[in-house]
Amino acid sequence: MSSSSAKNSLSFLSQDMSVPESVSKWQSFKDSFKPAIEDKVTYEDLDLVEKANINTSNSKLSKGLKQRHLQMIAVGGSIGTGLFVGTGSALGAGGPAGIVIAWAVTATFVYTTMQGLGELSTAYPVSGGFNVYATRFIEPSIGFAVGWNYFMQFLVLLPLELVAASISIKYWNQSLNPVIFVAIFWCFIFVVTMTGVKWFGEAEFIFCLIKVVAVTGFIILGIVLICGGGPNHQFVGGMYWRNPGPFANGFKGVASVFIMAAFSFGGTELVSLSAAEADDPGRAVPKAIKAVFFRIAIFYFGTIVLIATLVPSNDPRLLSANSADASASPFVLAIVNGGVKVLPSIFNAVILISVLSVGNISVYACSRSLNSLAEQGMAPKWTGYIDRKGRPLFALVFANLFGLISFVVASDAQAEAFAWLLAISGLSSIFTWMSINIAHLRFRSAMKAQNRSLDELAFVASTGRIGSWYSFILCFLVIVATFWLAISPIGEKATASNFFQQVLGLPVIVATYIFYKVWKRDLRLIIPATEVDLETGRLVPDPDMMAEKNDPRPLWRRILGVVY
Template structure:
């Protein structure tokens, strides 16, 4: 790469030691990044960021746990994540920065919370990237069952990293079209399914009987429904990545609310609608958890051509989420470096506004998935999903807690925001209680239990690193607040 690197002075942990009591006008430039994402890019990032392996592959496991009652689980989990998205959106409209919820945790909870949240989301991006690379190999089995998964992972890693090294607009354009493909395909599959259900065409109507003929609507009872919430909630993990795009989107005060408001429609159409069609077309107890249930159902119905097309879609969906995690993780690592919480080496951007060093470093780490698929092919998916869900719970909880502090600062300043998250503060505490319930339920699922035990160890490790960094900085005399550390000075009309 020949781009000239530019840098912004990093802030030390001590620089962020005190939350400010003022509001800050959103900047037009996020310290070296360029606002190269258009409104249509953000809309499709919001629509497609979580339509990936969790829905196309992981939904089979949640269906096996709850049967048709999994539709209620999707509705409950979707409602919780929508509330979290509205909290994130309210903060992002006033503070459209690439650090997103790590920035908000740092400012509204405390510096150690920002450190843990930022590094946790960076870790989430790395592990999700590894998951999607692994899933891409699984989806390629449809055509080439003998092709080693590590080859698919390597090709995908090189191609997507190359796209992200061009320009933020290149990322946005690729994400736009890949998201468009899976959105259109899901809508088409739902329409096709409805035709089969109601008998529109040459075949007789399938009807609705599959919802209750195989043990009833809730064949595994309340226990199965509760346990399914764990796997179902995992599928919504990518939604908050829209926050890290806030620093590079045009007109954030208008485009961020529009993108986030679309989340509720995505939940209804793509999750409840898509999974509902699967349950109508095929008995829930015959849905395979080890391959894409969407593809297998279409093949079982004798719609081979549609199954081939849909497998192209699920493969592109995995690559789309990997593309999103490559982008989001690089911006988060850069934000940590800017705030003295990661090596300043990663704070630099090129003249085209790319955090080149952060992107390359992250891609190298995600490339470990190539080696793991070579050594442990077929054994990674559910282990990675469990680890990711635990990390996502940290990010979601940080958003709910940061939003409480954000509203407190607004109240002290005698101001209000125009894009307000609903049901405050009941929604915040309700979401936190839901996440605590998920952690409890994970103890009853062997595939997720490892993450439950690893989660406190991970948080404790980050806290110890933070304390060590604080001691080091104080010994070197870094104990002053940065003059630009005040969060809010005036609130712009939104």
């Protein structure tokens, strides 16, 4: 289907779904919860993969995300506690050189993964994104395992982030009961996520803009502090690289930082998940994918170098505070050490906003993953209920209600409870990236086997097949490092509880893979390249899209085009 005909179809559908002026706003509100108008599709003689391809390509999700929404989500969507707070423990474990090396290498394989994902998402902007690509280009059991683990990962994140947000309030007032703020933040996220994808996009646009401005301001401030321009006029230079030294805990420390770095980039793949709800995915997705490079180069790597220079790796505050506490943030410590009085409190507010942003995104990712699984026949059909506003209603309600577990903050068992909840899908992001890389390789193999040219695509991964192989191998090495450190942790004795909390994600994903094989009695290991469906749901680029792909402008002008 061409983009023009697709827009005409959407226009026709919106006319059918409109309500007469005589209908009251209350009645219109009630009618919005009715099921979306279903297309009559005949499934005779179709196998599971063919049905999944058709359903996810014709999803009734709302097309409410603009280009600016996707670009801002790509730039700042995964900037959260992983960067603002988690880098503190990473600095303590690996030292300044260790953290810079680990983040630099991790950034390269995240970037190559996103290049392959951008190629798939631009060609097939379908509901569910990457887990559908696993079903479509590899085989359904992989899609089932990846989809359910990704769903569980973000299902757990909402209550975790709500608790983190309530704890961050203690930076200003230790006497307030955190349960009060859990309730306030839960109500806020519930309202934002239930009003529709347009308001989700607007909220994330504002959240991400605040984070981007804050990180940009920190980069400028950090350079000034390093040069001795702070209130205490101390020239930092490379002082902390010499003492306590560039590395901490040797090679094992660097390996542990690789694991933390990989988790800090979790959520980068959300661009693919939101492609199905973009009003113009052919243009919005490539621009968002290209923006990933600038986020990695500036907002991640730039800040990592600065905090590694401004904060000593042996500072006890990096390890002693709670992971949700702003006092453990190396950003805050750098500002405090520089003698700046007001900014630490402001940056704590940014951390609070980041936590709420991750909570908001977690409901979105969780609900869209469950909806996609239902459309593929991998979850009960009623869990994929979409109303006339294009909302996956049941999935949204379920994800939000699960967030009420956050009231465990009033219990003494909160830390242990969340540790085990996170362990269930602890390696989910790594497995998701691995599946993306394999799906991209299988897609390229199918294109070659079926004599199709890459010239048909509106966006082609600049790193090609080599980039996907590189990313897959690095992801595998991160899993190996996780097992090694679970068996032999740094500075403490190995325990069975700690081991399983670190590696439980692997047996869970293997169990879901085997479960699907037994359930569907599908013993094939891979879909042959000649049988891969390259047509259903494919976005046929118009001449303007192809012109943008073959942009003759100089590199610096194309960069400005992506940023602005």
